[in-house]
Amino acid sequence: xxxxxxxxxxxxxxxxxxxxxxxxxxxxxxxxxxxxxxxxxxxxxxxxxxxxxxxxxxxxxxxxxxxxxxxxxxxxxxxxxxxxxxxxxxxxxxxxxxxxxxxxxxxxxxxxxxxxxxxxxxxxxxxxxxxxxxxxxxxxxxxxxxxxxxxxxxxxxxxxxxxxxxxxxxxxxxxxxxxxxxxxxxxxxxxxxxxxxxxxx
Amino acid sequence: xxxxxxxxxxxxxxxxxxxxxxxxxxxxxxxxxxxxxxxxxxxxxxxxxxxxxxxxxxxxxxxxxxxxxxxxxxxxxxxxxxxxxxxxxxxxxxxxxxxxxxxxxxxxxxxxxxxxxxxxxxxxxx
Numbered sequence: 307x308x309x310x311x312x313x314x315x316x317x318x319x320x321x322x323x324x325x326x327x328x329x330x331x332x333x334x335x336x337x338x339x340x341x342x343x344x345x346x347x348x349x350x351x352x353x354x355x356x357x358x359x360x361x362x363x364x365x366x367x368x369x370x371x372x373x374x375x376x377x378x379x380x381x382x383x384x385x386x387x388x389x390x391x392x393x394x395x396x397x398x399x400x401x402x403x404x405x406x407x408x409x410x411x412x413x414x415x416x417x418x419x420x421x422x423x424x425x426x427x428x429x430x431x432x433x434x435x436x437x438x439x440x441x442x443x444x445x446x447x448x449x450x451x452x453x454x455x456x457x458x459x460x461x462x463x464x465x466x467x468x469x470x471x472x473x474x475x476x477x478x479x480x481x482x483x484x485x486x487x488x489x490x491x492x493x494x495x496x497x498x499x500x501x502x503x504x505x506x507x
Numbered sequence: 508x509x510x511x512x513x514x515x516x517x518x519x520x521x522x523x524x525x526x527x528x529x530x531x532x533x534x535x536x537x538x539x540x541x542x543x544x545x546x547x548x549x550x551x552x553x554x555x556x557x558x559x560x561x562x563x564x565x566x567x568x569x570x571x572x573x574x575x576x577x578x579x580x581x582x583x584x585x586x587x588x589x590x591x592x593x594x595x596x597x598x599x600x601x602x603x604x605x606x607x608x609x610x611x612x613x614x615x616x617x618x619x620x621x622x623x624x625x626x627x628x629x630x631x632x633x
Binding site: 322325326329330333334335337338347351354355358359361362363364366367438439441442445446449460463464465492493495496499 | 522523525526528529531532533534535536537538539543544546547550551553554555557558559
């Protein structure tokens with residue numbers, strides 16, 4: 307059951323056009339969030355579609371300004387459900403095969419285990435667009451390697467533009483935890499990017 | 508920026524502007540390949556086709572005067588029937604209690620010989 311989210315315009319229910327507009331605005335970021343979490347394009351698409359359908363079926367008539375938080379909550383829960391299913395699947399696989407990868411779903415600290423896949427001493431590419439794509443790829447890789455709670459807090463807080471209270475409500479944790487996750491994520495990203503030769507002001 | 512600088516690190520950590528990262532992430536969403544964009548569009552349409560829009564129950568349209576609230580859907584009819592049953596039941600129960608209370612007062616008056624004088628007057632003889 308999702309928590310009640312107070313709204314200034316709680317009487318005005320969202321129309322199909324408003325829901326469509328919201329989903330159109332949020333779908334790409336949602337896909338990227340899912341992709342950072344599960345690292346598989348098809349699974350990420352499935353997760354986004356499930357989240358969209360759940361939002362439309364169960365909360366499609368909620369006020370439009372409640373949709374972002376509801377959608378994020380559903381999306382994060384759907385990602386966690388995927389993690390749980392994967393964990394069960396991995397447990398069964400491990401039982402029958404010693405070749406199954408170990409600790410695939412475990413979180414790890416990129417500060418301790420980040421390996422520089424790309425050569426930081428390589429000269430920058432002359433093409434600015436290509437260089438930008440390279441920077442984005444490194445950022446995305448660093449995000450993928452963040453612990454899931456840190457990544458979730460960072461993306462909700464800074465990419466989705468939620469405040470600390472909203473982020474805590476979506477993540478189901480305290481505001482203090484959100485601050486800690488955000489702080490650690492920011493510094494872990496900075497360290498990871500610095501190690502890969504990316505300098506962002 | 509609401510970031511607490513408290514970190515379990517024994518050295519000064521590097522800093523980075525989150526807005527710079529999220530700006531580049533947004534840029535990356537605009538560079539998604541066509542297949543992904545099309546898949547997202549299909550997913551959105553699938554979701555929108557399943558959107559449930561609840562009509563307001565017993566809505567009164569104040570623009571054209573007060574209209575009698577008539578249920579339109581089976582669910583509204585069921586709610587109306589339930590409401591009527593509850594009201595009827597409550598009224599019957601309240602009347603039963605009132606009658607019982609009146610009889611109790613009469614019994615007490617008889618037992619304590621505290622009947623009003625009007626009871627002993629034969630009105631037919633007047």
